[in-house]
Amino acid sequence: MLCKSYRRLSPLAQASSALTSLSARRTFVTNATKGSAAWKLGRLNHVAIAVPDMEQASLFWRDVMQADRVSESVAMPEHGVYTVFVELGNTKIELLHPHGEKSPIAGFLAKNKSGGIHHICLDVPDIKAAIASLKESGVRALSEEPKIGAHNLPVVFLHPKDCGGVLCGTYNALASFCPQARSHRPHKNAHPLTSRPAGMHMAPNAAVASSSLEPDCSRPSKPLANLQGGASASDAATTLETLSSSSAWAAAVVVPKEKRPWNQVLRRMVQRSRAAHDPLMSPSTKDFDSFAHSVARRAECGLLESIGDAIASPLPRSETHMVGVKADCDLEDQGEGAAQGDARSSYASQLFSGKMNESGDVADPALCNSSVCGLAVSEPSRSRAVPLAIPNIAVPARLGDNLVIMSCSLNEIAISEAGSSPASSIALGSMLLPRTIKMIRHRILACETLEGISVQYGIQISQLKRLNRIWNSSDIATRDHLYIPLRMCSPKFSVAYIEYANAAHQPEMEIRHGPGTSPPYIDLIEVALDPAPCPSPPEHPSGPVHLHPARKQWWPLVTYESIQRHFSFVM
Ligand SMILES: C[C@@H](C(=O)O)C(=O)SCCNC(=O)CCNC(=O)[C@H](O)C(C)(C)COP(=O)(O)OP(=O)(O)OC[C@H]1O[C@@H](n2cnc3c(N)ncnc32)[C@H](O)[C@@H]1OP(=O)(O)O
Secondary structure, three states, X not given: OHHHHHHHHHHHHHHOOHHHHHHHHHHHHHHHHHOOOOOOXXXXXXXXXXXXXXXXXXXXXXXHOOOOEEOOOEEEHHHOEEEEEEEOOXXXXXXXXXXXXXXOOHHHHHHOOOOEEEEEEEEEOOHHHHHHHHHHOOOOEXXXXXXXXXXXXXXXXXXXXXXXXXXXXXXXXXXXXXXXXXXXXXXXXXXXXXXXXXXXXXXXHHOOOHHHHOOOOOOOOOOOOOEOOOOOHHHHHHHXXXXXXXXXXXXXXXXXXXXXXXXXXXXXXXXXXXXXXXXXXXXXXXXXHHHXXXXXXXXXXXXXXXXXXXXXXXXXXXXEEEEEEEEOOOHHHOOOOHHHHHHHHHHHHHHHHHOOOOOOOOOOHHHHHOOEEEEEEEEHHHOEEEEEOOOOOOOXXXXXXXXXXXXXXXXXXXXXXXXXXXXXXXXEEOOOOOOXXXXXXXXXXXXXXXXXXXXXXXXXXXXXXXXXXXXXXXXXXXXXXXXXXXXXXOOOOOHHXXXXXXXXXXXXXXXXXXXXXXXXXXXXXXXXXXXXXXXXXXXXXXXXXXXXXXXXXXXEOOOHHHHHHHOOOOO
């Protein structure tokens, strides 16, 4: 469609009256909007002006036009040009002067002796897809493959005859496949103005190799981690430490109804557990708060999905494992009645004992359609898994008769012999979910909209709103930042883009925050998913603490409110 109408338009645009071309343009716009999603226009990256005298042109922009930032001239032999960039805040002007005998702008300057606008350059999120979609439309790309342009980003030019007489460059704003850009090495084309020194404007952990930009965790390739039982308190702590630092996945937890926000589900669960004083839970509700918090945080950050994988996997009987289990029960529909509770308990009981066969498989397709889950610990000597941590669903959480659960979070479970002191607790294992997540902290510019930011990161507007607790699109006018988990960004997002965007927006930042103190436009930060341990109870300013039985460290007493306060941008 795009191809046909555009092909029709092209001669029209060149030859006919303004009226005709206006109506033709309308047709083009309509069809283009319906066209390939690959062709998404970003911002105007720059306007390039070919100049016969670079020095004179630079001085003109610096002294007469009083541009704040005019860069040095940089030779780009592979493009046959010298370039100077003039920063304008919302875009740039690129001054071009021929370099070498075969410069592509020599002919242009021969025709336009005093220089003139040579091309415009537009950002697109995925240049390869964009060029492919344009090919379908009969627009010729002037090179088969993108070249690395002035900003270390891939660039492809489009034939001016196919673009209404304007030479158009497309910049891959997200640098999806450019090895130079992804590897974070300054390319030799790095421009003094636009390629800032490494580390500048970036959080310390942002200046990292691209490998660390990979999502923190992928989908579980090995759903169940090996959880070794500890024999003593010190063994337990060591075991937990070792297991927790691993990047493997174990089972994930809750699958609520689509429309129910995680925090509401968990709030209800916490409230229920408090109301019931459920003795089957870990000894205090604070552990459950912490647990609920961990679930919510990870869910919001897209780390938890379904536990179908986990329950469909065999559980080797020779080791202790922790598994996530779905229960056939919907929080939404739950009453408070004991009968229902009993029914659930009975179901859970079957789930954990009856459905696990001798080889340890818990592969029951019926479980895959359910909506709430619990956690269970499978223990080799007892041929059954024991559910815990989900009130009103759990059957008595006995790990045999002599063990009780001392502490439970998504990262670890500690159990103890009944009647013994916490110091003698032993660890069953750890869930091994990540303890931190990489977040983009995006400083909102005056001109930015939620829509624009969502395109920039390849994240849905609804996700962006939910993550940042924005209920009304105009609310971003009162915000300084938006937070986006890196793993939710489009896979095309790269360190190179962060650098490029920070450099490109530096003048604007300085206008807002003053020269030399301007904060980065985009920051990569590491956010803890769990509350941090306290050094010691009396000195800790944030309120009550409790002693973690296995770790023997003091941890903040977590309440739902404190979680909300602490992570207000996500919860
Ligand atoms: C560093 C990088 C970056 O920003 O990152 C850059 O800036 S690199 C910037 C420099 N690199 C580039 O420009 C690469 C892409 N450019 C090219 O491949 C070439 O320059 C072409 C655009 C294909 C033009 O080739 P060439 O000069 O050999 O052909 P030509 O002079 O016979 O022109 C053919 C027709 O195109 C028209 N034409 C030529 N250059 C034009 C321009 N800049 N804007 C509008 N129309 C243009 C001519 O008037 C002519 O039309 P008539 O037939 O009607 O007379």
